[in-house]
Amino acid sequence: SQTIHQWPATLVQPVGSPLSLECTVEGTSNPNLYWYRQAAGRGLQLLFYSVGIGQISSEVPQNLSASRPQDRQFILSSKKLLLSDSGFYLCAWRGQGDTEAFFGQGTRLTVV
């Protein structure tokens, strides 16, 4: 069966420090992968999606970047975190031929 792993679950980072959040999917090949940010009152904002290795689409200009070095690995990064980067980050995947997206447990990022 397919599973999605996202880590860490919580993270506290100082302003100006780098960020790396990792998401991996098991049990499927060539999934579509997504990074969302969930903020109170603003819902789920799509940040990046990827349809294949090395293929990244950015939805909103921001301080973050994404990479897909392997088929089932999706990484969210920043070189220098801002206070406004605080939030709850969700990784999701969709299999080829599926209609629904499946979500990870999320990472609570607090920038201090």
Add this chain to the structure above:
Amino acid sequence: AQRVTQPEKLLSVFKGAPVELKCNYSYSGSPELFWYVQYSRQRLQLLLRHISRESIKGFTADLNKGETSFHLKKPFAQEEDSAMYYCALRGSGGTYKYIFGTGTRLKVLA
């Protein structure tokens, strides 16, 4: 532009009362519509999708293309229905993006 609107941030109802969570969308083609739910301390998960035309946990949602709406309904709310509900759309024609609304928190009071 693709957009999903959920006008209510919070909806409180008493147990046994009917529930309707509103969702309107903006899309120029024929999107797929979904309702996702997030219970306390659990991950976001699919509740139902319009193409299945099914009832899940007593919830139903009908796609109204004329009104561009996909409201979620349940005739008798239960306390365990308390959660955050998100309406989402995915475009047609190989579009890969899922666009979510801002969510509605449903509180079912005893």
